[in-house]
Amino acid sequence: MITLEELQRSPSAMHDLALHFDFDVSRAARDNAWVKLSPPQPFTVVAGDSSGGVFLAYGDGTIERRPILYASSEGQAGGLACSLAELLGLMTALPRWHDLLKFSGNGDLQEMRRTAGLIGQDGPGDEEQPAAARRLIEALVLPVVADPVKLLHDGVHASVCNVIGEDGLPYASLFGHFKSSDNPFWKRST
Template sequence: MDELASHCDFDLGRAARDSSWITLQPEHPFMVLAGESSGGVFLAYGDGEVERRPVLYVTSEGQAGCIATNLTELIAMMLALPYWRDLLKFSEGGNLKEMRQAARFSEQDYVDEYAEFSAARKRILDTLPVPVIADPVKLLHDCVRATDCSVVAEDGWPYESLFHHFKSSDNPDWT
């Protein structure tokens, strides 16, 4: 769906054809669902139907973590928090309160910069049966915190957590 690619950076066309570079620890079967513009990928991992598996986000910069318990939840979270990456970046190492603060600033930035997102979100919700998540910030926080596997680089080093150590006060545009 083009709307997910252009507005959520979840591009089915960017799903890696070669996933030989991905090694999960502990080992789990996985399937690359989509890619994103900076080279990261979204994987469904574990057993069972693909759309019911947890979703791992793997960045091209060496971070990885579970961001949703299934594909439907992932899409719902992306529609509720199109700036979810900023919440992880400004999470102060996984602090939920700090993520909520970053969400307040990010929401305003996103509304100002991407005015067309609201209409795109409505079109996606009219097309896909996606539930509304009561507390998407907490969902993202809890999923990343509960990550049960990681990616191991070809040199044997494990990828880092998706939580970064920045605080919202570290962004000079957020006051």
């Protein structure tokens, strides 16, 4: 199992994660006083992304064995993985997980599978991403995720913790209401 300290000691892995997967460990040090969890739990911000979202390890125990919650800067939150290693394995298998959730039809697994296929037809948005994924899997000894779509689906559905906004209301689900048929680019290709 990869530890946060091991990850931080690997500049090349941190570079690949930040540049190709928008998982930037250096963003964890930013002011995260706005994060309030329900039910209240201890948490550690392990990384941030370029849009202002954060990845949180919450609960008790070592950071590497805690579940990971993602909170976007747009007011959405949800669980992604059971551990840091599982999250990194998921991200390397599904680098466009944000798009997959956006076009999930409110978290319908079959719709997510259709969307994943259409995203796959788009090819990598980042030509270096497949090579970066291979480097990360090898360097960090990440778990192979047999069914990343189901893992993501189940992780978000199993969320037992949420982020509370400044208005006192819980963040919305990470599942978007759009379906793959709502994307005009995919409509032309189907």
